[in-house]
Amino acid sequence: MNYYKNRLCLNCLTKDIENALEIYEAMDKNAVIGVLSGNYPNFDEALSDMKKYQAALENNISIGLGAGNPAQGLMVAALSGALKPNHVNQVFPYVGITREKVSGNDAHINALVSPSGIPGLVKISTGPESTKLPDGNIPVETAIALVKEMGGNSLKFFPMGGLKTIEEFKLVAKACGKSDFILEPTGGIDLENIEEILKICIEENVPKVIVHVYSSIIDKESGKTKITDVKRIKEIFEKLL
Known part of the structure; x- marks a missing residue:
């Protein structure tokens, strides 16, 4: 698991395996490459294609x-059970199911929590049924404890909207630092705001940050993640560490 060796890690999307390998090499393998289950019409096609990415990237797929x-x-959850990838993105209520699916494997599973609009509280009602109900907002510290109890490894704070929810994010980072828990900031992050977001995490002693940078570094014409931007992110990592 190459990405565990570094305090800061990049999670980004790819157009194809060639683009994924370019990203992986540009980051000196300090990256997990996102492959979205929603891009496939069914389980079998997703499984077949993800196996190719898995083989090419030393299992560092997300x-x-x-x-x-x-x-x-x-x-x-089903794909994670079949593939045992190094990184899994999951809604809060399905973390336990996913951990059971990868039983016997040390796959990293995050738990999606969302901004609540109230600093110090996060929304854990991110599942298919709970999202239809009134928001389930709880203290960040409690959310972290629950994720640990379910077998999860980190909080994925999404959607951040870049710096729009920064006051909430500061308290999420503080709680992760105090709990020695990994944090994954996600949503609206770009080359302009990534450094500020990462600095907050470092100042709050978050042990590891897997920052998700998606559409802002994707070339709109080719659909590929821009390697020049990836290299810039690597430079920011090196500057901060």
């Missing part, structure tokens, strides 16, 4: 929901 889509939660 099985994704696709914009935090709760409808993909069970698909992600």
Whole structure:
């Protein structure tokens, strides 16, 4: 698991295996490459294609929901059980199911929590049924404890909207630092705001940060993640560490 060796790690999307390998090499393998379950019409096609990425990237793939889509939660759990990837994105209520699916494997599973609008509280109602109900907002510290109890490894804070939820994010980072828990900031992160977001995590002693940078570094014409931008992110990592 190359990405565990570094305090800061990049999680980004790819157009194809060639683009994925370019990203992986540009980051000196300090990256997990997102492959979204929602991009496939069925389980078998997703499994077949993800195996190719898995082989090319030394298993450093990140099985994704696709914009935090709760409808993909069970698909992600099933794919995780079949593939045993190094990184899994999951909605909060399906973390336990996913851990059971990868039983005997040390796959990293995050738990999606969302901004609540109230600093210090996060929304854990990110599943397919709970999203239809009034928001389930709880203290960040409690959310972390629950994720640990379910076998999860980190909080994925999404959607951040870049710096729009920064006051909430500061308290999420503080709680992760105090709990020695991994944090994954996600949503609206770009080359302009990534450094500020990472600095907050470092100042709050978050042990490891897996920062998700998606559409902002994707070339709109080719659909590929831009390697020049990836290299810039690597430079930011090196500057901060």
